[in-house]
Amino acid sequence: xxxxxxxxxxxxxxxxxxxxxxxxxxxxxxxxxxxxxxxxxxxxxxxxxxxxxxxxxxxxxxxxxxxxxxxxxxxxxxxxxxxxxxxxxxxxxxxxxxxxxxxxxxxxxxxxxxxxxxxxxxxxxxxxxxxxxxxxxxxxxxxxxxxxxxxxxxxxxxxxxxxxxxxxxxxxxxxxxxxxxxxxxxxxxxxxxxxxxxxxxxxxxxxxxxxxxxxxxxxxxxxxxxxxxxxxxxxxxxxxxxxxxxxxxxxxxxxxxxxxxxxxxxxxxxxxxxxxxxxxxxxxxxxxxxxxxxxxxxxxxxxxxxxxxxxxxxxxxxxxxxxxxxxxxxxxxxxxxxxxxxxxxxxxxxxxxxxxxxxxxxxxxxxxxxxxxxxxxxxxxxxxxxxxxxxxxxxxxxxxxxxxxxxxxxxxxxxxxxxxxxxxxxxxxxxxxxxxxxxx
Ligand SMILES: [Zn+2]
Numbered sequence: 269x270x271x272x273x274x275x276x277x278x279x280x281x282x283x284x285x286x287x288x289x290x291x292x293x294x295x296x297x298x299x300x301x302x303x304x305x306x307x308x309x310x311x312x313x314x315x316x317x318x319x320x321x322x323x324x325x326x327x328x329x330x331x332x333x334x335x336x337x338x339x340x341x342x343x344x345x346x347x348x349x350x351x352x353x354x355x356x357x358x359x360x361x362x363x364x365x366x367x368x369x370x371x372x373x374x375x376x377x378x379x380x381x382x383x384x385x386x387x388x389x390x391x392x393x394x395x396x397x398x399x400x401x402x403x404x405x406x407x408x409x410x411x412x413x414x415x416x417x418x419x420x421x422x423x424x425x426x427x428x429x430x431x432x433x434x435x436x437x438x439x440x441x442x443x444x445x446x447x448x449x450x451x452x453x454x455x456x457x458x459x460x461x462x463x464x465x466x467x468x469x470x471x472x473x474x475x476x477x478x479x480x481x482x483x484x485x486x487x488x489x490x491x492x493x494x495x496x497x498x499x500x501x502x503x504x505x506x507x508x509x510x511x512x513x514x515x516x517x518x519x520x521x522x523x524x525x526x527x528x529x530x531x532x533x534x535x536x537x538x539x540x541x542x543x544x545x546x547x548x549x550x551x552x553x554x555x556x557x558x559x560x561x562x563x564x565x566x567x568x569x570x571x572x573x574x575x576x577x578x579x580x581x582x583x584x585x586x587x588x589x590x591x592x593x594x595x596x597x598x599x600x601x602x603x604x605x606x607x608x609x610x611x612x613x614x615x616x617x618x619x620x621x622x623x624x625x626x627x628x629x630x631x632x633x634x635x636x637x638x639x640x641x642x643x644x645x646x647x648x649x650x651x652x653x654x655x656x657x658x659x660x661x662x663x664x665x666x667x668x669x670x671x672x673x674x675x676x677x678x679x680x681x682x683x684x685x686x687x688x689x690x691x692x693x694x695x696x697x698x699x700x701x702x703x704x705x706x707x708x
Contacts, residue, residue, distance in 0.1 A: 274391075274684045275422035275674040278305050279324030282315060283639065283668075286329025287653050289336065291628045294653045300334055302635040305673030310629050325675070327668055331643035333653055336626040337396025337636045337669065338593045342493070342531045342552045342581025345386035345400045345414065346371065346379060349698050350586035359499045359561045366707075367586055368436055371403055373705035380413040381697050384690055387421045388682055389591045393663030394638040396671050397424035397625050399552075399581065401466045401493060401531070408447060415455050422676050424625075424636070427451070428466030428493035433477045441477040448481055452488040460671070462490065469495040470514050471505045475521040482523060491527035493552075497540075498532040499563045515540035524549050531581065533571070534564040541567070541574050550577040553622070555599040557583030568604045569613040580622045592663040593623050601658060616658035639668035 281302040288298025301309040353366045390398045418425035431444040451463045465481040467473040482492045497514040506514045518524045526548035533551040582591040597619040604614035647660040669677035
């Protein structure tokens, strides 16, 4: 794709005859009118010939769902270069033997290519906002390469700059804070790009640097995003070091708040769930990754019952191994029910809501929306649109993605991107990366 942007110019778009998610629920056939980057009308009335003549682009959405885009609330784009390497290892050996050595061998160009590949995968699956826990913070050039790619993609991207000040790849606190401040100053406020603090995990971070980085993020209207209580090993490390479980310790050091995103929360007890609810700290649930790594199943039904906000994420492709949010929705429903022996918990519409970037398409809102094909054997018949989406859909069913009124995916093709060339470039880069990392 060689530096170009991936999206169309902003035009006037009519999306017609689809099942449209409105503030009042699904309507079909529905019509969505987009002008100057915003949704200007959502209607059940067919447009007049006059209006039709004004459209720069008309998208036929018959037998399709027309809805807000999805948020992948936790992934690691760099891990697109590390798929299939878990090899049956549990979390900590997998990190130490596979992920960290490869990460250490990344060049800025590898970071750029891996991010492009990962963003294409998310875009193809209908994700309009990607939260990238950016794990290759080896140099400012690595992070800037990912930020530049994010801006070129046209997607909303949050880069949660990862850091650790204890153990392997530790950085001095002053260097972490200086680089975060640099990133906020340079990139925060760039169109559709957001920066956040992304501590790696509790056991790799000191309380003092956690607090200071969180205060810094707050000054820029941002937040902290990190792995918490992912595995039983981690709970044991926390008990050994602080005499407290992970979420309890976070609360103890004053870090638990609505602007602290708790990724995983697989191993949280009732008291910790209450603390999450009291402080409004959102949990990002990554059921596929938690299962692949043998970490466990997060108590989503209990979290929701207590009023903890729950979002969905795929986690990185090294532990998933895809970034398909539809698969994540279905897995969330299945695991919530299997783990409670209760088929009434987490209805499909609730799982879908956890993944949506907005509750519905509203006139006046930015035109961030997707068109999803439901006219295939896997979804037929569509008795209930939310069920068809949460239980029968795959990423490849997404036909069109529009962000801010610009078309990023049209008829299943990424606009302005030579995808075959990108795949070839990634293949070459990964071969060289494996050699540098000593992984043959
Ligand atoms: Zn992760």
